[in-house]
Amino acid sequence: MAVDSAQPEGIERYGYTQELRRSLGFRDLVVYGLIFMVPIAPFGIFGSVFQGSGGMVALAYAIGMLAMLFTAGSYAQMSRAFPMAGSVYTYAGRGLNAPVGFLSGWMILLDYVLVPSLLYLIASVAMNSLVPDVPVWLWLVAFVLLNTAVNYFGIEMTARINRIMLVAELIVLAVFLVIGVVALAQGKGHGGGGFHPIYNGATFSWSLVFGAVSIAVLSFLGFDGISTLAEENRESARAIGRSMVAALLLVGVLFIVQTWVASLLVADPDGLIKNGDAEGTAFYDAADVAGGVWLAKLTAAATAIAWGFANSLVAQAATSRLLYAMARDRQLPRFLAKVDPRRQVPVNATLLVAAVSMALGLYMEHRDDGITLLSSLVNFGAMTAFLVLHVSVVVHYVVRSGSRDWWRHLIAPAAGFGILGYVVYNADVAAQELGFVWLGIGVAVLIGLLVLHRRPALSGISGDGDGGAE
Secondary structure, eight states: OOOOTTSOOOSGGGTOOOOSOOOBOHHHHHHHHHHHHOTTTHHHHHHHHHHHTTTOHHHHHHHHHHHHHHHHHHHHHHHHHSOSSOTHHHHHHHHTOHHHHHHHHHHHHHHHTHHHHHHHHHHHHHHHHHOTTSOHHHHHHHHHHHHHHHHHTOHHHHHHHHHHHHHHHHHHHHHHHHHHHHHHHTTOSOOOOTTTTTOOTTTOOHHHHHHHHHHHGGGTTTGGGGGGGGGGBOSOTHHHHHHHHHHHHHHHHHHHHHHHHHHHHOSOHHHHHHHOOTTSOHHHHHHHHHHOHHHHHHHHHHHHHIIIIIIHHHHHHHHHHHHHHHHHTTSSOGGGGOOOTTTOSOHHHHHHHHHHHHHHHHHHTTSTTHHHHHHHHHHHHHHHHHHHHHHHHIIIIIIITOOOOHIIIIIHHHHHHHHHHHHHHTSOHHHHHHHHHHHHHHHHHHHHHHHTTOOOOOTTBSSTTOOSBO
C-alpha cells in the first residue's frame, strides 16, 4: 500500500496503537536535537578535551562530528524502515533480532537514563559556584522538579521552551565569539600558532586524538534523541533522518569554531595539558582572558542553565520515550507504557526518569568522581549501541532486502563502525570496564527472561530474525 509522502507512516501495521500526539515538524525536531546536544556544550568539558587532545580540540570535535554524521546516516535509514519510538532498541530489534534489540536498548539506557543525572549534577555544581549559599543538592532537586513539570504538560510545551532556550544559548555564544575574535586581534591569548587547535605536530598522534574524541563525543550525544520522537512527528518518516543530519552539521560547526577560538585564548596551554582542568573552569578562564570576569560569569551561568534546564529537559523526554517503547513490548515493566490520556505523554516513564535522576544525582554529588564516572558510562553506552546500529543497517538492507545502494547501506555504516570502534578502543579503561559490567548485567537479565519463557519479541515481526512486518 502506498504511503502519502507528506504524512508520517502509521505504526498500526507493526501491531501498535498510535497513542502519542503527532505535533512536531522538521523545525521542531532540529531545535530538539540542537537543544539536546547544547550549542555551548564544549564550555563544560573544554579543559578535559584540551588536555586529552594535546591542545587539538577543534580536530577532536571535527572527527567526532564525522563519526556522528555516519551514525546519523544509519539512523536515517532505519527510521525510514521502522518509523517508531525506541531509537537503537527498535532498529536493532527489527533490523537484527529481538534479543539483540533488547541488549542494544539495555546499553543505550546507560546514555539515556544516566545522562539526565549527569546534566543535573554538572549544572548544579556550576550554579553553586555562582551562588555558593545555595547547596548543590538543592539546585539539583529544583532542576528535576521544574523539568518534570514542563515535560508532563506535553511535548508541545517542551518544544516551545526549547526554542526560547536555543535563542538564549546562541546569543551567549555569539557574544563570546565576537569578543574572543576581537581579543585575539588585539594580541591576547597565548600567542601560539593559529592552526594548533586543528593540528599541532609537537603533540599529534592518532591514539591521542581518538582518545580525546571519546570525551568530545559527549557533546554530540543527543542528536539520536530525535529518533525517539518518531511517533510524535507529523511529517514523513524522512524528516527524522534529515533533522538529525541538519542538527549535527549546525552544532558541529559551532563546536569547532568556539573551541578553536577558546584554544587560542588559553593563557598557559602547556600547563593545561600537563595538569588538566580539575575544576572544570578552563573555558571560563579563556573567556576571562577575552573579556574579563563578567564574560567568564556569563559563560558559566549559560552552561549551568543550558545543561541543567534545556538539555536535561529534552533528555528526560527522550528517555521516557525509550522506556515507553521497551515497556510496550513487555521488555520492561508494563506500567511504564502508560500514556496520560489528556496530555498524551508517557507519564509513568517520565516520573520514573525524574526519580532516578534525582536519586542518582544526589548520590553522585557526594562522590569526588561522580561527574567522571557518569560521563564514562554515558559515552560507552551510547557508542557501543551505535556500533550495533551500523550493523543493523547492513543486515536489514543488504543481507535481507538485497539493496545495492552500496554507499548508504554498506560503505557509510562500515565507515561509521570503524571510526566509533577505534574511539571505543582508545576510550578510558575505567569506562570500558564499567560498560562491560553493565553489558554483563544485561546478558544476565536476558538469560533470566529466556528461562522464564519471556523471550524478547517485537509486535508485527513475523519470525525471529525477520526485520519485516507481517
